[in-house]
Amino acid sequence: MASYFFMRDSILLYVNGHRHLVGGQSALRSLSDFLRRDLGLIGTKIVCSEGDCGACTVLIGRPRDGRFVYQSVDSCIQFMFQLDGMHIVSVEGLSRNDQMTPMQQSMIDCHGSQCGFCTPGFVVAMTGMLEDCQQLSTADLRHGLTGNLCRCTGYTPILDAGTQFDASAHHRLKEIYPEAAMLEDLAENAAGDIEIITGSGSQKHSLFSPDDLNSATKFLDAHPEATIIAGGTDVGVRINKTLELPTSILDLNRLTEMESVSVESDRLVLGARASWAAVEEACAGVAPEFHRILTVFGSPQIRNVGTIGGNIVNASPIADSLPFLYVMESMLTLSSQSGTRRVNINDFYSGYKKFDLRPGELLTKIDVPLPRDDETLKLYKVSRRRDLDIASFTAAIRLRFDGNTIAEASIALGAVGPTIVRPRKVEQFLLGKPFSEATMRQAGELATEEISPISDVRGSAEYRTQLTRNVFLKFFYENQPELLIA
Numbered sequence: 001m002a003s004y005f006f007m008r009d010s011i012l013l014y015v016n017g018h019r020h021l022v023g024g025q026s027a028l029r030s031l032s033d034f035l036r037r038d039l040g041l042i043g044t045k046i047v048c049s050e051g052d053c054g055a056c057t058v059l060i061g062r063p064r065d066g067r068f069v070y071q072s073v074d075s076c077i078q079f080m081f082q083l084d085g086m087h088i089v090s091v092e093g094l095s096r097n098d099q100m101t102p103m104q105q106s107m108i109d110c111h112g113s114q115c116g117f118c119t120p121g122f123v124v125a126m127t128g129m130l131e132d133c134q135q136l137s138t139a140d141l142r143h144g145l146t147g148n149l150c151r152c153t154g155y156t157p158i159l160d161a162g163t164q165f166d167a168s169a170h171h172r173l174k175e176i177y178p179e180a181a182m183l184e185d186l187a188e189n190a191a192g193d194i195e196i197i198t199g200s201g202s203q204k205h206s207l208f209s210p211d212d213l214n215s216a217t218k219f220l221d222a223h224p225e226a227t228i229i230a231g232g233t234d235v236g237v238r239i240n241k242t243l244e245l246p247t248s249i250l251d252l253n254r255l256t257e258m259e260s261v262s263v264e265s266d267r268l269v270l271g272a273r274a275s276w277a278a279v280e281e282a283c284a285g286v287a288p289e290f291h292r293i294l295t296v297f298g299s300p301q302i303r304n305v306g307t308i309g310g311n312i313v314n315a316s317p318i319a320d321s322l323p324f325l326y327v328m329e330s331m332l333t334l335s336s337q338s339g340t341r342r343v344n345i346n347d348f349y350s351g352y353k354k355f356d357l358r359p360g361e362l363l364t365k366i367d368v369p370l371p372r373d374d375e376t377l378k379l380y381k382v383s384r385r386r387d388l389d390i391a392s393f394t395a396a397i398r399l400r401f402d403g404n405t406i407a408e409a410s411i412a413l414g415a416v417g418p419t420i421v422r423p424r425k426v427e428q429f430l431l432g433k434p435f436s437e438a439t440m441r442q443a444g445e446l447a448t449e450e451i452s453p454i455s456d457v458r459g460s461a462e463y464r465t466q467l468t469r470n471v472f473l474k475f476f477y478e479n480q481p482e483l484l485i486a
Contacts, residue, residue: 007192007193007194008192008194009023009194009195010023010024010027010194010196011023011080011083011084011085011194011209012085012186012189013083013084013085013086013087013186014086014087014182014186015035015039015041015087015089016041016089016092016177017087017093017176017177017182019182019185022080023196024198025198025199026038027080027081027196027207028079028080028196028198028207028249029079030075030076030077030078030079030080030240031058031073031075031076031078031079031080031083031088032056032075032076032078034080035075035088035090041090043090043091043092044056044057044058044075044090044091044120045117045118045120045121046076047117047118049076049077049237049240049241050077050237050240050241051074051076051147051236051237051298051299051301051302052147052149052388053118053149054074054118054121054122054147054148054149054299054301055121055148055149056074056075056076056121057072057073057075057120057122057124057125057147057148057301058072058073058088058090058091058124059071059072059073059089059124059128060072060073060086060087060088060089060304061086061087061088061173062085062086063085063086063183067179067183068173068174068177068179068182068183070089070128070131070173071128071277071300071304072125072128072147072300072304073301073304074147074233074301074302076236076240077233077236077237077240078232079229079232079251081194081196081207081251082232082251082253084190084194084209084253084254085186085189085190085254086186087182089124089173089177091120091123093176093177094123094124094127094176095176096171096176101123101127101170101171102165102170103126103127103161103162103170104123105165105166106162106164106165106166107119107122107123107158107161109161109164110158111153111157112153112157112160112161113153114152114153115151117151118148118151118153121148122150122158125144125145125147125148125300126141126144126145126161126162129141130170130172131173134167135163135167136162137163138159138162138163140162141158141159141162143295144300145158145162146296146300146387147298147300147301147302190211191211192211193208193209193211194208194209194210194251194254195207195208195209204247205245205246205247205248205249206247206249207251208223208226208250208251209251209253209254210250210254210255211254211255212255212257213255213257213258213335213362213364216250216252216362217336217360217361217362218337219250220336220360220361220362221336221337221359221360223248223250224359225247225248226249227246227248227249228249228250228252228313228362229249229250229251229252230253230272230273230307230309230310231275231307231310232305232310233298233302233305233306233310234314252273252362253273257271258271258272258273258274259271259273259274259275259278260274261274261278261279262282263282263286263370266369266372267368267369268282268283268287268367268368268370269365269366269367269368270308270366270367270368271309272307272308272309272310272312272362272363272364272365272366273309274307274308274309275304275305275306276294276298276302276303276304276306276307276308276311277303277304279294279308280297280303286370287324287368287370287371289324289378290321290379292379293320293321293324293379293381294320294321296381296387297320297321298388299387299388302388308321308366309363309364312325312332312348312363313355313357315349315352315353315354315355315419317352317414317415317416317419317420318391318392318394318414318415319414319420320391320394322345322394322412322420323379323380323394323412323413323414323420324379324396325345325366326345326396326410326412326420327377327397327398327410327412328368328371328398329410330345330366330367330368330369331344331345331366331367332344332348332363332365332366333364333366333367334356334358334361334362334364335361335362335364336358336360337360338360340364343356345366346422349419350419351418351419352418352419371398372400374400374401375398375399375400375408376399376400376401376479377397377398378397378478378479379394379395380395380396380397380471380474381393381394382467383458384458390458391414391415391458392459392463392464392467393413393414393415393416393459393464393467393468394413394414395411395412395413395468396411397409397410397411397471397472397475398410398411399430399435399475401435404434404435404436405432405435406432406433406434406435406439407431407432408431409427409430409431410422411423411426411427411447413451415458415459415464416452416453416468417451417452418452421450421451423447423450423451424450425449426446426447426450429442429443429446435476435479436476437473437476440472440475440476441469443472444468444469444470444471444472444473447468447469447472448465448469451464451465451468453468
């Protein structure tokens with residue numbers, strides 16, 4: 001076994017079954033660039049460089065319980081240093097003996113490709129879906145392919161290809177790539193922090209990838225200016241668009257202690273590195289309203305790597321998760337070399353992109369109380385597209401009733417100010433009021449006095465103000481089914 005007391009200067013991973021030790025500048029590349037430039041695997045296409053189109057989709061196999069669990073990701077916004085200890089499968093690695101897979105043949109038979117630029121991404125994404133099932137339905141495909149865009153074929157022949165392929169001839173990845181030897185090699189070489197330094201002077205870049213939380217906070221204490229990367233779905237876009245790599249990077253991807261997702265009594269306890277896919281799965285039975293919102297949060301490729309901690313620390317007033325976390329009075333655990341402290345998320349933000357995270361601190365855990373049986377919770381997101389789109393407006397309304405009287409009220413509104421807005425005057429106004437159309441209409445009018453929306457490409461200030469009024473009436477009608485029938 002490898003020694004636990006050393007520093008590595010490279011990452012170890014497998015690509016299509018082949019071992020690669022990657023250091024230097026190559027370790028700081030995006031995965032798509034590494035595949036195309038370093039390995040010559042040009043089947044992975046680059047179009048948007050934002051994680052929106054899915055042309056660059058590959059499968060990442062993460063070791064879990066003695067096997068690889070494969071998930072689709074956008075390789076354009078995944079960095080090589082995030083992939084230590086993993087097995088990457090590109091479109092070239094989907095088949096045996098360089099033969100087309102049944103899914104690829106079905107794309108030909110069903111005329112699912114014209115220019116072909118998006119085709120590898122579709123094929124990889126559909127192959128990844130088949131790791132968990134034998135056959136795909138149209139509903140499966142419509143949900144699972146929201147992160148893959150086609151600009152010329154139209155989606156009907158692609159959906160046909162996904163449902164009409166020869167399932168009996170399909171081979172799962174564990175059949176193509178025996179896992180035991182790879183897993184043993186990766187496990188034996190997993191220990192130790194990773195430090196990679198490239199360039200010099202103004203071109204010098206340093207990466208630190210610790211394998212435990214203490215090492216992470218120790219590094220951050222000494223380098224408070226470091227850019228922290230977990231899922232990297234937002235940072236990756238910024239780097240691709242500006243072509244500027246941060247001078248100092250702290251990579252959290254090897255901190256498995258921050259990945260946990262658990263339901264403990266009446267609360268959801270989430271490690272800050274928990275992926276949205278893991279949170280979505282956990283919420284299905286205990287927080288169905290949040291689960292519904294998460295199904296249209298980004299795309300499968302984004303949810304498989306994006307983290308809840310990143311969504312919180314990104315500090316965007318249009319973040320899909322924040323209204324729910326606000327009204328549930330979620331508690332954040334912040335860790336540093338000095339210890340830990342807990343902060344209510346309602347007290348965490350002080351302005352646009354400003355928050356109560358002291359130098360040397362990391363967000364490590366989120367404690368979310370679950371909705372009670374006697375409460376009514378509704379979450380709202382308005383966007384131009386249903387899937388994979390940035391919100392124009394978000395809201396959460398959580399009420400508890402005593403008969404037809406409102407006994408408790410918690411409300412959060414997004415995209416109407418520099419931070420999520422808790423309209424405290426509205427919450428106070430609702431207490432003791434009858435749950436009626438008149439009450440909710442007045443609440444909506446009062447709410448417009450507590451917001452300060454701006455106009456941008458996703459909507460005007462007037463539009464967002466009207467949405468604020470409307471959401472209170474929408475909540476009322478959704479909870480008055482007899483009125484909807486009338």
